[in-house]
Amino acid sequence: xxxxxATIHQPARLQIMAALCQxxxxxxxxxxxxxTKLNLxxxxxxxxxxTLEGKGYIAVEKTFVARRPKTFVSATAAGRRAxxxxxxxxxxxLKSK
Amino acid sequence: MNISPEEAARxxxxxxxxxxxxxxxxxxxxxxxxxxxxxxxxxxxxLRAEFHALPGxxxxxxxxxxxxMTTFLILLYQGTKIRSPVNKRFLGVLATIVVFSFVWPMVxxxxxxxxxxFAYGVLVPMFCYIVAGIWFDMYLFWIGLLVSALxxxxxxxxxxxxxxxxxxxxxxLIGTGFYVRYFWR
Numbered sequence: 509x510x511x512x513x514a515t516i517h518q519p520a521r522l523q524i525m526a527a528l529c530q531x532x533x534x535x536x537x538x539x540x541x542x543x544t545k546l547n548l549x550x551x552x553x554x555x556x557x558x559t560l561e562g563k564g565y566i567a568v569e570k571t572f573v574a575r576r577p578k579t580f581v582s583a584t585a586a587g588r589r590a591x592x593x594x595x596x597x598x599x600x601x602l603k604s605k
Numbered sequence: 606m607n608i609s610p611e612e613a614a615r616x617x618x619x620x621x622x623x624x625x626x627x628x629x630x631x632x633x634x635x636x637x638x639x640x641x642x643x644x645x646x647x648x649x650x651x652l653r654a655e656f657h658a659l660p661g662x663x664x665x666x667x668x669x670x671x672x673x674m675t676t677f678l679i680l681l682y683q684g685t686k687i688r689s690p691v692n693k694r695f696l697g698v699l700a701t702i703v704v705f706s707f708v709w710p711m712v713x714x715x716x717x718x719x720x721x722x723f724a725y726g727v728l729v730p731m732f733c734y735i736v737a738g739i740w741f742d743m744y745l746f747w748i749g750l751l752v753s754a755l756x757x758x759x760x761x762x763x764x765x766x767x768x769x770x771x772x773x774x775x776x777x778l779i780g781t782g783f784y785v786r787y788f789w790r
Contacts, residue, residue: 512606522616526623531631534689541686545630546623573685580688595620601613 510593510600515563517594520548521556525591528566528583536569536580557581565590634687635789636745637782638679644778646672647727651771654719695740699733706732720767724760727774728753744789748781 516525523546531537543553560566565587569580583591608616646668653665706729731749738746752774759770 512608514606517606517608517616519616519619522619523623526620527627530624530627531687532689534692536688536690538686538688545626578685595617598613598617598620601608601610602617604610 510596512597513590513594515559515565516591518556520546520552521560522594524553524556524560525565525583525587525594528581529588529591531582533583533585533588536567536582539579539581542581560587563587563590631687632786632789634683635785636742637786638683639676640748640778640782640785642672642675642679643730644775644780644782646775647778648772648775650723651768651775654723655768655772692740695737698736698740702729702733702736720760720764723771724756724767727756727771731756742789744781744785748777752777 516522524542527542527546528537539553539557543550546553548556557566557568561568564584567582567584569582571578571580650665650668706725710725731753734745734749735753738744738749755770755774755777759767763770
């Protein structure tokens, strides 16, 4: 049976993982764009991304677009597996109610 | 880690809300702009050719070059928000197709016929669509196949209706654009 993942369960990180896992595996989303979509602040999103990156759930790529620094984020295969397992565990809790 | 069923329900609803918001966002970053743009350009080119014959065809650069520039602008805009890492192998395949598409007519001799020349110019990008469809998203494969079949059948069997079939192909691209924007996954 799948177990809950404490890292993913935090509400903001849950939102981030749900959004990133919705993207096609090859796609990456811009940090600023993600921040706007999730209604998070720079610091808040940055801190949560660091936690998720530390667990290997997301990949962060820093690059330059038109000489401006840009950060792109995507869910890793491990992150997708962990998120699916977490969602399955949540559904199992609801079923056992 | 233990949580109550109520908390689990809340988390699942948060997940669904986040997924739905991202789905809506992703829909704005698909290939529909290109399909609308080029569907419109093809239809305009074909209508000019149908009603003005060859003088109409001479206007094509005025449609094609702004079309190419707009395509690059869309590509740049979309790439700043959601992007796919550059697939060098796929770009290599596309470059090979484009280079050989210039080589083949030189080997075989240029076509003097405006219709077959136009059909060739459309079949090359449709070939790219089919390859891109096999590589990435199947809708590109199907639209490439449909437009190629439509264009070839009108060129070979109903040449009098050729320009109208191009208008239909442009309409098919525009329709696919709407499908991709609002209904695809």
